[in-house]
Amino acid sequence: MLKNSTRNNLVRYAYNETGLIDGDQTQRLIDGDPLVENEFKEIVDFINLLDEIKLEPSAECIKRIMAHS
């Protein structure tokens, strides 16, 4: 069972929000523990799933905004 702080670090690392030093430490943790590595992979897989969705407003909506600008 991973600690919450480890999971939080993995989430932050997956979103590229760690600094160079923290990022390096997290990567070492991932490389050194299969449990952590698996957890990280699952987080990234989920992020990739969410990432496949791209939505945008209609062209009419943009036109209405531009008319106001």
Added chain:
Amino acid sequence: MVKTHLMDDKDLVSLYQTGDQAAITELITRYKQRIFSAIFFLVKNRELAEDLFQETFIKIINSLRKNHYNEQGKFLPWALRIAHNLVIDHFRKEKLMPLQRDSEEFSVFDVLPQNEKNPEQRIIQDEKVAFVNALLDKLPPDQREVVILRHYGGLSFKEISKMLDININTALGRMHYAILKMREMVNKDVLNGTE
């Protein structure tokens, strides 16, 4: 001719304030997917999301014109804060719970990017949106909010913590619990009712 797509947000804001329309066009192009997706997943209604998106940008334009923008280049968090406040205001006014279901007329095709022309791709995308929608729908509101703002809004956890007035570890914790919960749902196939 000014190449607006190469400019950073701060310079685009300054350029728009000198009266250059191309600058606001670039800001809309740059952030329409993130801001619209965040609004859409919060309200889950295309027409309402479009109204709130439009209202967001009208507020942005009015603020820029009045020189009320002072975010030192942090355009997206500022824009998302405006959008988020408008969503909250809407539900307060209507006294509705957020995340109500769409009407039957709703088609996810209406919110997909215009370049998704291939019908097969659109059907696949339609299914993905419905799937993610269903996952998000089953999350507690505080976790869902963080997922939407981080993933679709593109805010950092630090920016989310500031916006929601919570500790950064709380924001990270909500995200990680949301991922755990969504993963559990996928593994148990709750969404297909085969649990």
